[in-house]
Amino acid sequence: MNAPRLEVDLPAIRHNARLLVNRLGRRGIAVTGVTKAVRGSSAVARELVRAGIRSLGDSRIENIEALRDAGVVARMTLIRSPMLSQVDRVVTHADTSFNTEQDIVSALSAAAVARGRVHGVVLMVELGDLREGIMPEDLEQFVAAMVRLPGLNLVGLGTNLACRGGVVPDEANMAEFTRIVGAIESRFDLTLGVVSGGNSATIDWALGTNRVGRVNDLRLGESILLGREPSHRRPIEGLRTDAFALVGEVIESKVKPGQPWGQVAESAFGTAASGPTSGRIVQTIVAIGEQDTDPAGLVPPAGVRILAASSDHLVVATEQILPIGTELRFEPNYAALLRAVTSSSLVPGGRNLYVCA
Ligand SMILES: *Cc1c(COP(=O)(O)O)cnc(C)c1O
Numbered sequence: 001m002n003a004p005r006l007e008v009d010l011p012a013i014r015h016n017a018r019l020l021v022n023r024l025g026r027r028g029i030a031v032t033g034v035t036k037a038v039r040g041s042s043a044v045a046r047e048l049v050r051a052g053i054r055s056l057g058d059s060r061i062e063n064i065e066a067l068r069d070a071g072v073v074a075r076m077t078l079i080r081s082p083m084l085s086q087v088d089r090v091v092t093h094a095d096t097s098f099n100t101e102q103d104i105v106s107a108l109s110a111a112a113v114a115r116g117r118v119h120g121v122v123l124m125v126e127l128g129d130l131r132e133g134i135m136p137e138d139l140e141q142f143v144a145a146m147v148r149l150p151g152l153n154l155v156g157l158g159t160n161l162a163c164r165g166g167v168v169p170d171e172a173n174m175a176e177f178t179r180i181v182g183a184i185e186s187r188f189d190l191t192l193g194v195v196s197g198g199n200s201a202t203i204d205w206a207l208g209t210n211r212v213g214r215v216n217d218l219r220l221g222e223s224i225l226l227g228r229e230p231s232h233r234r235p236i237e238g239l240r241t242d243a244f245a246l247v248g249e250v251i252e253s254k255v256k257p258g259q260p261w262g263q264v265a266e267s268a269f270g271t272a273a274s275g276p277t278s279g280r281i282v283q284t285i286v287a288i289g290e291q292d293t294d295p296a297g298l299v300p301p302a303g304v305r306i307l308a309a310s311s312d313h314l315v316v317a318t319e320q321i322l323p324i325g326t327e328l329r330f331e332p333n334y335a336a337l338l339r340a341v342t343s344s345s346l347v348p349g350g351r352n353l354y355v356c357a
Contacts (some may be wrong), residue, residue, distance in 0.1 A: 004287065029216055035067065042071075045072045048074075056075070064094050105146050108152060144188075162202075199220065200220050246336065248288035248327070255281070283318075293339045297333035298331070
């Protein structure tokens with residue numbers, strides 16, 4: 001088979017999605033399945049739908065368009081603010097988008113009216129992580145201006161923590177979110193159907209608290225795909241962490257000194273080679289590199305240790321000389337997965353992951 005390649009075990013993804021849908025469902029929280037880390041793969045999206053997920057989210061309109069083209073049936077939400085240059089595509093292909101800027105909301109309104117559509121808007125509220133979000137003190141004024149716009153429907157509020165500042169969702173910030181939801185509802189005499197409390201980093205809070213408050217939706221990517229929560233990268237109980245494998249092929253395997261010789265300065269990617277302090281090792285080269293993935297985010301198979309990586313070479317220590325052509329399987333973390341999925345060398349044709357099982 002072709003190498004390098006990214007393999008996905010679809011039953012593992014379905015298992016993870018189903019388990020999270022059930023656990024959170026008992027707490028009144030629905031799951032929006034986030035497909036951005038698999039670049040809107042329809043094979044993965046179909047598993048999410050089979051697992052009982054009714055709503056899919058992606059940060060790129062291209063991915064949502066690909067899901068629609070593939071015939072995936074679900075509510076589609078653009079979970080990054082639309083670009084002004086893409087509002088027409090957004091109202092055409094996404095049911096809902098996340099928003100934080102009045103200029104964009106106005107453009108969405110005009111585009112929706114022109115297309116004869118009603119576009120759903122979720123307003124994102126800043127709760128301290130300092131990525132996207134309207135400051136809580138500005139929210140009321142924002143909503144007042146937005147609800148006057150034709151072609152738009154304010155379907156809810158959302159918040160996002162842990163992505164930029166690493167701020168952990170806890171009782172205090174989540175209670176604040178519920179308070180904000182209640183305040184907007186009573187001020188404008190409306191009911192917000194979607195109260196989207198966060199990403200995979202919010203699972204611990206949601207399953208541990210006895211006060212989920214108004215939160216009725218979480219947007220989950222990493223936890224479903226990799227079975228881990230992002231704040232500490234701990235495996236989530238009962239979930240599969242091995243749904244993805246990055247498979248590379250050995251192109252050199254020799255006994256070599258553990259240390260480079262000659263005068264040492266910067267290497268291609270800024271860091272000097274590291275290795276055992278002395279002696280000789282079996283050094284093996286796998287034909288994968290920075291161009292294909294984030295080598296620092298790969299977990300090697302047993303008996304293999306990653307030493308270094310450049311554009312197209314992954315240098316590893318192995319216990320013995322491996323036959324040329326041997327395939328080695330690595331488990332990607334989130335960063336490695338994201339880069340692998342978007343690498344044209346690993347996923348030819350863009351979104352067709354190699355499906356196994
Ligand atoms: C990426 C993203 C998610 C999903 O995050 P995971 O940690 O992969 O679950 C949710 N919400 C927003 C706004 C995102 O950008």
